[in-house]
Structures are given as structure tokens and as C-alpha cells.
Amino acid sequence: MSRETLLPLLAAHVLEHGLAAASLRPLAKAAATSDRMLIYHFGNKEQLLADILAHIADTYSLALDAAVGGERAQSRQEVVSRILAQVREPAMQPFQTLWWEIVAGSARGVPGYHEAAEAVMARLLEWLETQMPENDPDPVGGARYLLTLIEGAQMLSTVGHARTAREGLLASDLAGNLSGD
Amino acid sequence: MSRETLLPLLAAHVLEHGLAAASLRPLAKAAATSDRMLIYHFGNKEQLLADILAHIADTYSLALDAAVGGERAQSRQEVVSRILAQVREPAMQPFQTLWWEIVAGSARGVPGYHEAAEAVMARLLEWLETQMPENDPDPVGGARYLLTLIEGAQMLSTVGHARTAREGLLASDLAGNLSGD
DNA sequence: AGGGCCTTGTAGCGAGTGCTACATTACGCT
DNA sequence: AGCGTAATGTAGCACTCGCTACAAGGCCCT
Numbered sequence: 001m002s003r004e005t006l007l008p009l010l011a012a013h014v015l016e017h018g019l020a021a022a023s024l025r026p027l028a029k030a031a032a033t034s035d036r037m038l039i040y041h042f043g044n045k046e047q048l049l050a051d052i053l054a055h056i057a058d059t060y061s062l063a064l065d066a067a068v069g070g071e072r073a074q075s076r077q078e079v080v081s082r083i084l085a086q087v088r089e090p091a092m093q094p095f096q097t098l099w100w101e102i103v104a105g106s107a108r109g110v111p112g113y114h115e116a117a118e119a120v121m122a123r124l125l126e127w128l129e130t131q132m133p134e135n136d137p138d139p140v141g142g143a144r145y146l147l148t149l150i151e152g153a154q155m156l157s158t159v160g161h162a163r164t165a166r167e168g169l170l171a172s173d174l175a176g177n178l179s180g181d
Numbered sequence: 182m183s184r185e186t187l188l189p190l191l192a193a194h195v196l197e198h199g200l201a202a203a204s205l206r207p208l209a210k211a212a213a214t215s216d217r218m219l220i221y222h223f224g225n226k227e228q229l230l231a232d233i234l235a236h237i238a239d240t241y242s243l244a245l246d247a248a249v250g251g252e253r254a255q256s257r258q259e260v261v262s263r264i265l266a267q268v269r270e271p272a273m274q275p276f277q278t279l280w281w282e283i284v285a286g287s288a289r290g291v292p293g294y295h296e297a298a299e300a301v302m303a304r305l306l307e308w309l310e311t312q313m314p315e316n317d318p319d320p321v322g323g324a325r326y327l328l329t330l331i332e333g334a335q336m337l338s339t340v341g342h343a344r345t346a347r348e349g350l351l352a353s354d355l356a357g358n359l360s361g362d
Numbered sequence: 363a364g365g366g367c368c369t370t371g372t373a374g375c376g377a378g379t380g381c382t383a384c385a386t387t388a389c390g391c392t
Numbered sequence: 393a394g395c396g397t398a399a400t401g402t403a404g405c406a407c408t409c410g411c412t413a414c415a416a417g418g419c420c421c422t
Contacts, residue, residue, distance in 0.1 A: 001399090018289050020201070024380065037400065039381065100285040107278040107339045108199050117340035125345060141352030148349035152333025158288045159298035164306060168329035171322030173354035182369090205410065216410080218370070226410065363422105370417075379408070388399070 003041050006031045007055045014052050015094040019101045022049065050112040053102070057120050060095050064127060072134050077174040079131050080146055084153065100158060121147075149174075184222050187212045188236045195233050196275040200282045203230065231293040234283070238301050241276050245308060253315050258355040260312050261327055265334065281339060302328075330355075 013030035014022050024035035024045060031038075042048035067086050073079045087096065099120075105113030125147055132139035132146075149172065153165035194211035195203050205216035205226060212219075223229035248267050254260045268277065280301070286294030306328055313320035313327075330353065334346035 020289070023378075025378080034401075035380080036382090036402090040399075045380065097285075097288040100281065100288045103336060103339055104278075104281040104285040106341075107281045108201070114341060118342065121337065121340055121342050121345070125342075138352055141348055144345050144349035145352040146349075148330055148333035148337060148346055148353075150333070151336050152329035152331070155284060155332050155336060156302065156329060158284055159302055160287075160295060161299065161302050161306075164302070164325050165329055167322055168325035168327075171319055171326040172329075204408075206408080215371075217372090217412090220411065221369075366419105366421090368417105368419080370415105372415085373413090375410105375412080377409080379406100382405080383403090384401105386399100386401075388397105390397090391395085392393105 001033055001037070003051070006033065006041065007052065010048075010052050011056045011059065015056065015098055018098065019049065019105070022052075046111055050116070053112065053116040056095075056098070057116060057123070060120070061123050063092070064124075068131070073131060075133055076136065076142060076146060079133065080150060080169065080174060083128075083131070083150055087150075087154065088157075096154065096158070182214055182218070184232070187214065187219075187222065188233065191229075191233050192237045192240065196237065196279055199279065200230065200286070227292055231297070234293065234297040237276075237279070238297060238304070241301070242304055244273070245305075249312070254312060256314055257317065257323060257327060260314065261331060261350065261355060264309075264312070264331055268331070268335065269338075277335065277339070
């Protein structure tokens with residue numbers, strides 16, 4: 001059982017139960033090994049978590065790429081709708097839940113979290129730029145604008161203010177009808 | 182030493198060290214009492230944290246009210262600028278850091294966190310409505326829009342994408358120059 | 363002064379934490 | 393076949409966790 005064999009199992013456990021519950025013995029159990037071996041393979045817990053987070057980031061990135069519809073969106077509003085629909089899929093929920101834990105860790109200065117969070121956002125932003133409408137006057141700035149909106153909306157939804165987020169988007173210059181949100 | 186005497190000291194400790202480090206013995210030490218007494222006064226840890234979070238929410242609300250400049254903002258852009266400047270004050274940093282921990286707990290379903298987060302956002306939204314420009318065509322929807330933007334920008338800043346957030350706001354319909362961000 | 367409650371100190375329980383020491387097995391290379 | 397390294401099991405250490413049992417003070421009321 002090498003690191004590469006273990007990582008998917010470890011990642012699945014972290015996605016399901018969160019980082020706060022990611023202690024060595026439960027992780028080892030989920031990967032059908034022992035805490036002893038986790039330390040053996042990864043050195044210490046900090047490195048273990050860093051590797052798991054990196055693996056999850058890769059998985060998330062791939063899932064996002066895979067879920068991208070073929071045809072280009074026609075408007076910024078459509079971009080936001082599509083992404084919010086995608087990101088709120090039940091299958092994406094564990095990533096969302098984990099994401100806020102990473103943000104919290106990043107804010108608190110937990111080693112490795114800031115790097116992980118920054119990398120995820122950078123990749124997401126890069127991908128967002130490719131999703132902008134073909135005739136968009138400012139795809140680069142627009143992607144940043146939409147990212148800000150989307151993440152704000154997601155946070156509000158997370159804390160029970162989905163309605164606030166929806167009404168906020170309706171009041172934005174994106175206007176139109178944001179079907180589904 | 183009653184509950185009311187202890188709460189400010191406990192809140193200070195949570196603001197400084199976060200919820201993850203908020204275990205009974207350190208909390209008790211910060212409040213110059215014993216873990217024994219914390220359980221005696223609050224029943225159990227869950228209730229203790231709920232009370233501390235409620236106390237912190239009150240404190241935050243008061244601080245925000247106090248920091249509001251007298252004169253009304255002239256534009257939505259000015260509203261955003263003022264709030265981001267205020268919310269990024271060093272004195273507000275502990276609240277921000279704690280906030281993401283609450284959001285994470287809310288997403289994970291930790292008892293009490295969802296209620297706390299929802300209440301904070303509701304209060305913030307209500308306050309934001311009072312801050313909208315006098316001649317705003319849609320202060321209610323506008324407040325929700327700005328809240329979404331502000332929170333998205335704050336999250337991006339937290340994970341090291343302050344620049345992304347700034348450029349996103351510059352590309353929004355708020356346009357103008359968002360001095361300071 | 364004495365009864366009764368509110369408050370507090372001391373000690374500890376059982377479980378979980380990251381990590382290590384030591385020993386043994388498994389396996390590839392010459 | 394023999395050697396060396398990689399891989400793994402077993403036990404355990406020192407610590408923290410939330411919480412409780414027990415007992416003793418302190419203080420008010422009559």
C-alpha cells in the first residue's frame with residue numbers, strides 16, 4: 001500500500017467527515033491501514049493533511065472540468081447560473097463544506113491551508129476566464145467580478161441566506177432572470 | 182463570578198485563539214476560573230460556546246454601529262468602500278477570522294453554529310439597508326447585492342486573493358474608483 | 363446558632379491525541 | 393543463498409479532552 005493507493009481513501013474520509021475529525025486513527029481505519037503507517041508514509045500529520053488536500057484539489061479541478069458543458073455561455077448571467085447550479089450539485093456538497101473549513105484554517109494561519117486555498121481559487125479563476133461569454137468586453141476583470149459574486153452567494157447560502165444571495169444577484173447588473181437561483 | 186462576568190473574558194479568548202482551541206481548561210484559565218465552574222454555570226460545552234458566540238455577536242453589532250460615520254454615503258460604491266475599510270480594520274480582524282470558523286461549522290452542521298451565523302448575517306443585512314445612499318432606487322435589493330459582493334471580496338482576501346477581489350470590484354457596475362481596495 | 367443552598371476546590375475517569383521504540387516480516391538484488 | 397532495506401504489527405508514552413463524584417466552604421434566613 002503506497003501513498004498513492006492510500007490518498008483516495010484518505011481524501012474520501014476527509015471529504016465526508018471534515019478536517020476537524022481527521023485524526024490519525026480514524027483516517028488509518030478509513031484507508032484500511034494503521035496510524036503507524038500513515039506517519040511512516042507521510043512523515044507527520046501536517047504533511048499528511050497537506051498531501052490529502054492537494055489530492056482533493058486535483059480531484060475537484062478534474063470534476064469541474066468534466067462538468068463543463070460544451071457550448072459557451074452567452075452572457076455573464078448564464079455563466080453565474082451554470083456555475084451555481086454545478087457547484088450546488090449534491091455531489092459537490094462535500095467539497096463546499098470542506099472549502100469553508102479550509103478558508104477558516106487559512107484565516108487562522110494553520111500551516112498549509114493558506115497555500116491550499118490560494119491554489120484552489122487561482123485554478124478556479126483561471127477556469128472561470130475560459131467560461132466567459134465569447135463577446136465579453138472584459139473577460140479577465142469579468143471573471144474576477146463573477147468569482148466575487150459567486151463566492152459571496154455561496155457563503156450566504158451556506159449560512160441559511162440563500163434567499164438573500166438570490167435577491168442580491170437579481171439586484172445586480174447581471175439582471176435578467178437567474179433561473180434556478 | 183457569574184455568567185455575565187465570565188462571558189467577556191471567554192469571548193476575548195475565543196476571539197484571539199479561535200473555536201478550535203476553545204476547550205474547557207484554556208477557556209477557564211482565560212476567565213480566571215476552572216473548567217469545573219464553566220460546566221457548572223453553562224451546563225455543557227455546547228451551551229457554553231453558544232452563549233459565547235451570542236455575546237460576541239452582540240459585541241460585533243455594537244462595534245459596527247459605533248463605527249458608522251454620521252453622514253450618509255452618496256453612492257453604492259462609497260458604501261462598499263466604507264464597509265470594506267471598516268471591516269478590514271485591525272481591530273476587526275479577530276471577528277473576521279472567527280467568522281470563517283463559524284461559517285465552516287455552519288456548513289458542517291455543528292450544533293448552534295448555523296443559528297449564530299444566520300443571526301449575524303441577518304443583523305448585518307439589516308444594518309446595510311440603513312447605509313444605502315438616500316437616492317438609491319432599490320435599497321433593499323441593493324443591500325443584498327452589496328452584501329454578496331462584500332462577503333465574496335472578504336473571502337477572496339482571506340485566502341490571499343485580495344487583488345482578485347479588488348479587480349473584481351473594479352470590473353463591477355459599481356465602477357468608479359474604490360479607493361483603498 | 364443552625365439549617366440549607368449557592369458556589370467552589372480536588373481528584374479522577376475513560377477516551378482520544380500525535381508520535382515513537384522495538385521487533386518482525388517481506389521482498390529485491392547480487 | 394544471503395544480505396539489506398522497505399514495510400508493517402504491537403505496545404505504549406505523555407498529553408488533552410469533556411465531564412463527574414465528592415466534599416467542603418461561604419453566605420443568607422430565621
